[in-house]
Amino acid sequence: MIDTIKEHIAEVEKFTSTSIEEIEAFRIKYLGKKGLLNSFFAEFKNVPNEQKKDFGKVVNQLKDAATDKVNALKETLESQTETVGKYGDLTRPGEPVEIGSRHxxxxxxxxxxxxxxxxxxxxxxxxxxxxxxxxxxxxxxxxxxxxxxxxxxxxxxxxxxxxxxxxxxxxxxxxxxxxxxxxxxxxxxxxxxxxxxxxxxxxxxxxxxxxxxxxxxxxxxxxxxxxxxxxxxxxxxxxxxxxxxxxxxxxxxxxxxxxxxxxxxxxxxxxxxxxxxxxxxxxxxxxxxxxxxxxxxxxxxxxxxxxxxxxxxxxxxxxxxxxxxxxxxxxxxxxxxxx
CATH class of the missing domain: 3.30.930.10 (Bira Bifunctional Protein; Domain 2)
Structure with missing residues (x-):
């Protein structure tokens, strides 16, 4: 079980995306109410006593890794959204420029x-x-x-x-x-x-x-x-x-x-x-x-x-x-x- 959790940690660290939908699906997969973390915590009672310490440690590592990854990707998307909001959609036609007059x-x-x-x-x-x-x-x-x-x-x-x-x-x-x-x-x-x-x-x-x-x-x-x-x-x-x-x-x-x-x-x-x-x-x-x-x-x-x-x-x-x-x-x- 511990090895399975470590594999998930490696998967979390490799994950990247610029889509808000994909990031949300990733969050639900690990941090949602029915996500993997809750299922791992539910298995805690079935883990032998001598492995509980190591098991709890890697579960918390997975939780921290998933939380940090979601926060980092969301911050990146928010910064990109602010840039678009500041400069507008660069694919849109430009605003008409007022032509000056000569006397x-x-x-x-x-x-x-x-x-x-x-x-x-x-x-x-x-x-x-x-x-x-x-x-x-x-x-x-x-x-x-x-x-x-x-x-x-x-x-x-x-x-x-x-x-x-x-x-x-x-x-x-x-x-x-x-x-x-x-x-x-x-x-x-x-x-x-x-x-x-x-x-x-x-x-x-x-x-x-x-x-x-x-x-x-x-x-x-x-x-x-x-x-x-x-x-x-x-x-x-x-x-x-x-x-x-x-x-x-x-x-x-x-x-x-x-x-x-x-x-x-x-x-x-x-x-x-x-x-x-x-x-x-x-x-x-x-x-x-x-x-x-x-x-x-x-x-x-x-x-x-x-x-x-x-x-x-x-x-x-x-x-x-x-x-x-x-x-x-x-x-x-x-x-x-x-x-």
């Missing part, structure tokens, strides 16, 4: 930068708080020019020479002062105008201005550059240039792209003409080049500027410019899939 202004700005970078334009930046020289004087805007009026510009009261820039042309001045031709750069950034806020205008907005200065730069170069841009940005290749006036360019022009009249929205945006104004441009005035330390007898150049906000309104059919600065999550979430 429509950044979407359009990045598109513009990408288009011009393909033809060699780099990106230059400058301060939003500017001085009179870089924002006005160097750009051929004399002291009496209406753009200097308090109704158009935010001046710093403590210093009348300091203001919030009204265009990113000031960045171009700084770039020309510190770089020699050939110059090919675009200057995206936020600008400020002292205007009434409405659905179509705001006291701050965003611009991208471009500058190309080199030897023998002509108006034809300007037109071809703008032709390329409108084709890439809008998918429209038909443009026209209308004579205009800007103090820092001569000659100057407004650029229109033929948007078409295919929908009611097209009629509304173009006022029934099919043409949509998108930017201003012109050949850099020789005085501006001279003010920036560039010899106008050797170099010439062209410049252009467009409103990012206006293009964003156009491309994404946004009806109110104020939506671009209100940070309404319901509005911004519409651009989750935009790059």
């Amino acid at each position: 429509p202004i950044n979407i359009v700005k990045n598109q513009i930068i990408d288009i011009f970078s393909r033809i060699g334009f780099n990106v230059s930046e400058g301060p939003e708080i500017e001085d009179d020289w870089h924002n006005f004087t160097a750009l051929n805007l004399p002291e009496y020019h209406p753009a200097r009026d308090m109704q158009d510009t935010f001046f710093i009261q403590t210093d009348p020479d300091i203001l919030l820039r009204t265009h990113t042309s000031s960045v171009q001045v700084r770039y020309m002062e510190s770089n020699k031709p050939p110059i090919r750069t675009i200057s995206p950034g936020r600008v400020y105008r002292n205007e009434a806020i409405s659905a179509r205008s705001h006291c701050f907005f965003h611009q991208v201005e471009g500058l190309y200065v080199d030897k023998n730069v002509s108006f034809a170069d300007l037109k071809q550059t703008l032709q390329y841009f409108t084709s890439e940005m809008f998918g429209k290749s038909k443009i026209r240039l209308r004579p205009s006036y800007f103090p820092f360019t001569e000659p100057s022009a407004e650029v229109d792209v033929y948007w078409g009249l295919e929908t009611e929205t097209d009629y509304r945006m173009t006022k029934g003409t099919g043409w949509l104004e998108i930017m201003g441009c012109g050949m850099v005035d020789p005085n501006v080049l001279k003010n920036c330390g560039i010899d106008p007898d050797v170099y010439s150049g062209f410049a252009f500027g467009m409103g990012i906000d206006r293009i964003a309104l156009l491309l994404h059919q946004i009806s109110d410019i104020r939506l671009l600065s209100e940070n309404d999550v319901r509005f911004l979430e519409q651009f989750k899939s935009a790059l």
Whole structure:
């Protein structure tokens, strides 16, 4: 009988399982009310007196071995269950990840930068708080020019020479002062105008201005550059240039792209003409080049500027410019899939 019990001890020590059902069956076999241990204890009275000590010892060994084995296997299973509970079922599909949103202004700005970078334009930046020289004087805007009026510009009261820039042309001045031709750069950034806020205008907005200065730069170069841009940005290749006036360019022009009249929205945006104004441009005035330390007898150049906000309104059919600065999550979430 003692040898039989020792065989059971060896069997218990070898037993292993990761199934809760198998472990429970093992427990019942040895430790249950009708298990082997109870039957061995019941046989104790039939064991000769001289063997009772050894018999009791091996029965207790079997009991301890079976109890320890069951407890150890259950602890292993419980630890595995806790891991599954912590990390979930690794075979299940993952939880959907919320896609972040880009602001429509950044979407359009990045598109513009990408288009011009393909033809060699780099990106230059400058301060939003500017001085009179870089924002006005160097750009051929004399002291009496209406753009200097308090109704158009935010001046710093403590210093009348300091203001919030009204265009990113000031960045171009700084770039020309510190770089020699050939110059090919675009200057995206936020600008400020002292205007009434409405659905179509705001006291701050965003611009991208471009500058190309080199030897023998002509108006034809300007037109071809703008032709390329409108084709890439809008998918429209038909443009026209209308004579205009800007103090820092001569000659100057407004650029229109033929948007078409295919929908009611097209009629509304173009006022029934099919043409949509998108930017201003012109050949850099020789005085501006001279003010920036560039010899106008050797170099010439062209410049252009467009409103990012206006293009964003156009491309994404946004009806109110104020939506671009209100940070309404319901509005911004519409651009989750935009790059």
